[in-house]
Amino acid sequence: MQSSLSLSLSSSSSSITPKPNHTFDFSPCLTKPLNLNLRFCGLRREALSLSTTHPRVKLPCRRFPSCISAALSTNGSSPKTFDYDLLVIGAGVGGHGAALHAVEKGLKTAIIEGDVMGGTCVNRGCVPSKALLAVSGRMRELQNEQHLKSFGIQVGAANYDRQGVADHANNLASKIRGNLTNSLKALGVDILTGFGTILGPQKVQFGKDNIVTAKDIIIATGSVPFVPKGIEVDGKTVITSDHALKLETVPDWIAIVGSGYIGLEFSDVYTALGSEVTFIEALDQLMPGFDPEISKLAQRVLINPRKIDYHTGVFATKITPARDGKPVTIELTDAKTKKPKDTLEVDTALIATGRAPYTQGLGLENINVVTQRGFVPVDERMRVVDANGKLVPNLYCIGDANGKMMLAHAASAQGISVVEQVSGKDHILNHLSIPAACFTHPEISMVGLTEPQAREKAEKEGFEVSVAKTSFKANSKALAENEAEGLAKLIYRPDNGEILGVHIFGLHAADLIHEASNAIAMGTSLQDLKFTVHAHPTLSEVIDELYKAAKVNAHVSSPVKEPVAV
Numbered sequence: 001m002q003s004s005l006s007l008s009l010s011s012s013s014s015s016i017t018p019k020p021n022h023t024f025d026f027s028p029c030l031t032k033p034l035n036l037n038l039r040f041c042g043l044r045r046e047a048l049s050l051s052t053t054h055p056r057v058k059l060p061c062r063r064f065p066s067c068i069s070a071a072l073s074t075n076g077s078s079p080k081t082f083d084y085d086l087l088v089i090g091a092g093v094g095g096h097g098a099a100l101h102a103v104e105k106g107l108k109t110a111i112i113e114g115d116v117m118g119g120t121c122v123n124r125g126c127v128p129s130k131a132l133l134a135v136s137g138r139m140r141e142l143q144n145e146q147h148l149k150s151f152g153i154q155v156g157a158a159n160y161d162r163q164g165v166a167d168h169a170n171n172l173a174s175k176i177r178g179n180l181t182n183s184l185k186a187l188g189v190d191i192l193t194g195f196g197t198i199l200g201p202q203k204v205q206f207g208k209d210n211i212v213t214a215k216d217i218i219i220a221t222g223s224v225p226f227v228p229k230g231i232e233v234d235g236k237t238v239i240t241s242d243h244a245l246k247l248e249t250v251p252d253w254i255a256i257v258g259s260g261y262i263g264l265e266f267s268d269v270y271t272a273l274g275s276e277v278t279f280i281e282a283l284d285q286l287m288p289g290f291d292p293e294i295s296k297l298a299q300r301v302l303i304n305p306r307k308i309d310y311h312t313g314v315f316a317t318k319i320t321p322a323r324d325g326k327p328v329t330i331e332l333t334d335a336k337t338k339k340p341k342d343t344l345e346v347d348t349a350l351i352a353t354g355r356a357p358y359t360q361g362l363g364l365e366n367i368n369v370v371t372q373r374g375f376v377p378v379d380e381r382m383r384v385v386d387a388n389g390k391l392v393p394n395l396y397c398i399g400d401a402n403g404k405m406m407l408a409h410a411a412s413a414q415g416i417s418v419v420e421q422v423s424g425k426d427h428i429l430n431h432l433s434i435p436a437a438c439f440t441h442p443e444i445s446m447v448g449l450t451e452p453q454a455r456e457k458a459e460k461e462g463f464e465v466s467v468a469k470t471s472f473k474a475n476s477k478a479l480a481e482n483e484a485e486g487l488a489k490l491i492y493r494p495d496n497g498e499i500l501g502v503h504i505f506g507l508h509a510a511d512l513i514h515e516a517s518n519a520i521a522m523g524t525s526l527q528d529l530k531f532t533v534h535a536h537p538t539l540s541e542v543i544d545e546l547y548k549a550a551k552v553n554a555h556v557s558s559p560v561k562e563p564v565a566v
């Protein structure tokens with residue numbers, strides 16, 4: 001709901017003549033102090049008088065004048081030197097998160113976008129893929145006669161309209177793109193349209209010949225699909241996720257090259273819509289990035305019972321699109337011997353072999369920065385490192401472009417961390433506390449280390465590792481939903497109760513993981529977590545049991561606090 005507040009200004013003590021009774025959209029200010037009044041730079045606080053007829057704002061409001069004065073003092077410090085306090089290059093999720101936080105911190109902020117607002121996640125990633133996965137989840141349920149029968153439900157054959165499914169994904173992306181753009185505009189972030197190139201320290205060109213300066217600059221230029229050499233993408237029969245999300249066809253037989261996040265999520269979509277899938281994976285097992293025990297279970301539930309076969313330990317070294325009546329051909333090469341192994345013929349091939357940073361044309365050479373496989377080198381504070389290993393002053397890089405963790409929320413969290421730093425507060429983001437999820441049916445989620453990673457670290461640093469597990473089979477809510485296939489796994493230090501990693505496979509795993517990721521972020525130990533209470537019957541009791549199953553050494557003092565009388 002748009003709400004407005006009338007701000008009356010008296011200019012007696014100011015050299016600026018403000019417009020009296022100017023009306024602004026102050027809706028965001030009802031929850032957070034904002035610097036929407038930056039236009040009034042130079043006005044002293046005592047020159048402002050406020051009045052409102054807005055039902056939810058009572059003046060004098062203590063927070064409101066202080067947010068104005070904070071904004072005035074921050075903004076007033078360097079306007080003659082720089083156009084902006086903060087300039088973000090790239091309006092994806094990372095850039096958006098950084099810009100919103102910058103406004104909250106009172107920084108005069110602009111964001112440059114060379115293509116569509118919202119970047120990969122909103123237009124070609126998380127958002128449309130989750131729309132397709134929402135359809136896949138429903139189709140699976142409606143097609144699973146046995147599952148429905150166990151509830152006593154009978155339905156006719158489930159079908160879908162391909163264009164309708166595609167429209168759902170496209171409409172959702174448009175809606176979220178609009179929301180993201182409006183949120184920036186409403187907070188007073190200047191959106192500068194055009195491709196951005198760094199010309200030198202604190203100076204960027206955008207569009208044809210516009211130049212803008214800023215005290216601090218964040219590179220948030222993201223990534224594009226990585227297509228290995230020898231693979232010819234025609235956008236119709238050999239495609240990347242950019243094309244697949246448009247769902248222009250649902251092929252009878254599709255080969256998916258790469259069994260990481262993108263491959264696995266699309267296998268869930270395509271098999272639900274009736275395709276047969278063949279995975280081609282360079283490593284020896286499918287889903288090599290997940291904890292091995294979780295990959296094994298995922299293979300049993302998400303791969304084996306579905307119309308999916310696979311070739312592991314092979315590279316797709318040459319892929320030729322369908323033409324002249326011939327199907328797509330895929331040449332497979334043994335990953336170890338490097339010898340040709342097989343040739344496949346399929347209707348379509350989806351290339352899901354990772355993402356490449358989008359840093360071309362960014363002008364990094366103008367500030368002596370050399371990329372590493374295209375990624376911008378950064379330190380733990382996302383500060384850009386130059387070719388001599390020195391930090392480039394006032395320059396940061398967040399999100400997919402630095403390659404630390406290619407996830408939307410990681411990009412945004414890195415942006416927030418940088419804004420904290422440029423606002424004078426040191427901040428280092430703990431990447432081991434950032435959760436990840438794969439939105440298959442059921443879902444997979446994780447945070448921290450896998451078991452092999454934890455054991456390797458333990459051996460190096462000399463500590464013990466323990467593992468606790470709980471099954472969804474004993475959870476009342478999962479049983480009520482007839483969705484009891486699932487496992488939660490906790491990897492921890494028995495000597496001090498520190499969580500090293502949590503991995504979940506099962507219904508709503510993507511939501512359940514946050515309890516563990518927040519615990520890691522806050523440094524909460526298992527001794528504390530064992531005493532937390534979870535509502536019954538909920539899936540979160542799986543996590544409750546997991547914490548309670550952990551065996552922390554008896555000599556570690558109990559952190560339980562004295563009960564507070566209520």
Ligand SMILES: Cc1cc2nc3c(=O)[nH]c(=O)nc-3n(C[C@H](O)[C@H](O)[C@H](O)COP(=O)(O)OP(=O)(O)OC[C@H]3O[C@@H](n4cnc5c(N)ncnc54)[C@H](O)[C@@H]3O)c2cc1C
Pocket residue numbers: 089090091092093094095112113114115116117118119120121122124125126127129194195196197220221222223241262358361362398399400401405406407408409410411439
């Ligand atoms: C199919 C798919 C599904 C995904 N699903 C998920 C998911 O469920 N959850 C999740 O966390 N992550 C998911 N991801 C990953 C996620 O999309 C990315 O990690 C995230 O978008 C990275 O955000 P970013 O801001 O770093 O970059 P991007 O979102 O790529 O945004 C970068 C922006 O910068 C612009 N730009 C680039 N160069 C310039 C320049 N020189 N000047 C001006 N503008 C420029 C680009 O046009 C773009 O808009 C998915 C990715 C894909 C491909």
Ligand SMILES: NC(=O)c1ccc[n+]([C@@H]2O[C@H](COP(=O)([O-])OP(=O)(O)OC[C@H]3O[C@@H](n4cnc5c(N)ncnc54)[C@H](O)[C@@H]3O)[C@@H](O)[C@H]2O)c1
Pocket residue numbers: 228257258259260261262263265280281282283287288289314315316317352353354355405406407436437438439
């Ligand atoms: N739900 C989510 O959070 C989500 C969803 C989709 C994408 N993403 C992000 O997008 C990024 C890209 O995803 P992705 O699945 O493309 O990459 P990925 O790195 O997760 O998986 C790529 C897979 O392709 C294999 N591979 C590479 N080259 C190959 C070749 N020539 N032949 C056969 N196999 C080959 C690799 O061994 C690997 O298993 C990921 O980093 C992920 O973080 C996240």
